[in-house]
Amino acid sequence: MLWEFMRYLYSGTIYRLYINPIFFFKYYGFEWVRPWPGDWMYLHMGVLIVLSGLIAIGLWYRISATLFFLAFTYFALLDQTNYLNHFYLLSLVSGLMIFLPAHRHFSVDAIRRPGIKSDTAPAWTLWLICFQVGVAYFYGGLSKINPDWLRGWPLKMWLPRQTDYPWLTELLRQDWLALLFSYGGLVLDLAVVPFLLWKRTRWLAFIAALIFHLMNAWLWHIGVFPWFMIPATLMFFPPSWSRQLLVRWGWKVRKEVPLPPPETGKLSTGKKVTLTLLGLYVAFQLLFPFRCVFYPGEVNWTEEGHQFSWRMKLRDKASVGKFYAREPVSGKTWTINPLDLLDPRQTEKMSVRPDMILQFAHYISKRIKEQEGYEHVEVRAKIYTSLNGRRPQLLVDPEVDLAKMPRNLKPSPWIVPLEQPHRPFLEKEDTTR
Numbered sequence: 001m002l003w004e005f006m007r008y009l010y011s012g013t014i015y016r017l018y019i020n021p022i023f024f025f026k027y028y029g030f031e032w033v034r035p036w037p038g039d040w041m042y043l044h045m046g047v048l049i050v051l052s053g054l055i056a057i058g059l060w061y062r063i064s065a066t067l068f069f070l071a072f073t074y075f076a077l078l079d080q081t082n083y084l085n086h087f088y089l090l091s092l093v094s095g096l097m098i099f100l101p102a103h104r105h106f107s108v109d110a111i112r113r114p115g116i117k118s119d120t121a122p123a124w125t126l127w128l129i130c131f132q133v134g135v136a137y138f139y140g141g142l143s144k145i146n147p148d149w150l151r152g153w154p155l156k157m158w159l160p161r162q163t164d165y166p167w168l169t170e171l172l173r174q175d176w177l178a179l180l181f182s183y184g185g186l187v188l189d190l191a192v193v194p195f196l197l198w199k200r201t202r203w204l205a206f207i208a209a210l211i212f213h214l215m216n217a218w219l220w221h222i223g224v225f226p227w228f229m230i231p232a233t234l235m236f237f238p239p240s241w242s243r244q245l246l247v248r249w250g251w252k253v254r255k256e257v258p259l260p261p262p263e264t265g266k267l268s269t270g271k272k273v274t275l276t277l278l279g280l281y282v283a284f285q286l287l288f289p290f291r292c293v294f295y296p297g298e299v300n301w302t303e304e305g306h307q308f309s310w311r312m313k314l315r316d317k318a319s320v321g322k323f324y325a326r327e328p329v330s331g332k333t334w335t336i337n338p339l340d341l342l343d344p345r346q347t348e349k350m351s352v353r354p355d356m357i358l359q360f361a362h363y364i365s366k367r368i369k370e371q372e373g374y375e376h377v378e379v380r381a382k383i384y385t386s387l388n389g390r391r392p393q394l395l396v397d398p399e400v401d402l403a404k405m406p407r408n409l410k411p412s413p414w415i416v417p418l419e420q421p422h423r424p425f426l427e428k429e430d431t432t433r
Helices: 002-010 013-019 040-057 061-076 085-097 108-112 123-142 155-161 166-172 175-197 199-220 225-236 241-248 269-294 344-350 354-372
Strands: 317-326 333-336 378-387
Touching: 002 013, 002 040, 013 040, 040 061, 061 085, 085 123, 085 225, 123 175, 123 225, 123 269, 155 166, 155 175, 175 199, 175 225, 199 225, 317 354, 344 354, 354 378
Parallel strands: none
Antiparallel strands: 317 333, 317 378
16 A cells, blocks of 8 residues: 555646545545545645555554554545445455554564564454455455356457557457456456365465456556455465465574464453454445345446445446536526536546436536526436447436435436346447447
8 A cells, every 4th residue: 555655646646536626426424525625635645655654564553553544444435436446445454454463573563562572363363354355356256247247248348448468459359368357257256265265275276366466457457456465365375374484485483382272161241242343344244245136227237236345347338428407497508518527537437327427416406506596406417328338328317307316325216227238249349339
């Protein structure tokens, strides 16, 4: 994260995503989260860089981990258009690290305070991290079991668009390669955790995961995620693997002390509370991604239940359309091009996500009311969207006044159901559209 935040700071990303926009799309329940004014976002990023470094070297670990979790989660909640599955994962892991004794060895804290130094840690702390990493893998695989992915879409669209490697152009156009990547990613996501847990297949699973993440970093340029998951996968190895590696390299490492036998007998109140909280957290992580099944329609189309469910790189969506506002008493009308109020990245993300379309409609109505002095302003949207190369169709009902539609967690009746059929198995992408 130290490297990621420095990249954000020096690439102009902070200004482009968090200072320049005049409107930010909010997560439901977190509408109160606002960016710092002016250049204070740079200071916030500087604080995250410092906290990342302190955690990495194990200095003032507990307070650094707590502040990092709060500061990073705030950062991740600022704008829904910047949602990334790995930001969600990193927020969860940083929250868990507050309670993990990660500073009791190979840390500045252990040097400053020798009394906290320990060669062991409670087993649940290791398994909790393995569980969280395993959830990301396994649910990412489950989400790939859908007709589009099994037909090779959207990889059949994405691979030929790669222009960074001209010598691979012809290979990347082959249908069999898209299918190989589709099924290979599905099998790896579903099988990698069981294979990591079995000693005989652990190295094979790690090598497969290593190749998978390096390919993702090479082809898709998806930031820090592959570089986080590669070392995170090592958490499934025996805890002593790093010491054994240092010994092979000639380092003098203190000999491991045999672990004492596990405690037996009645659990203390503190352990009961810990076990209860762990159980609730695990249950939430297992059940929450399934909320999409309670919404009607195709989740890749409606986006209801999509976020925070490990649905990673499953769809390609493109939209074109405009918003139309009307004051019913005077009959005055406005045509709003989203690019007049949003930056191109926000416009692209908003136009394919119904919840963001609704937020933007509310913003248009509020803006016109404040600037023009009208009491009631209706807002409708006519947006044509294509999912995974299907022919475009209406995404939201153009007859519905979105300004009157409440934003809640219920199914949205104003979303037009997906009518275009699944793409055939070997159909070529229609480049004439």
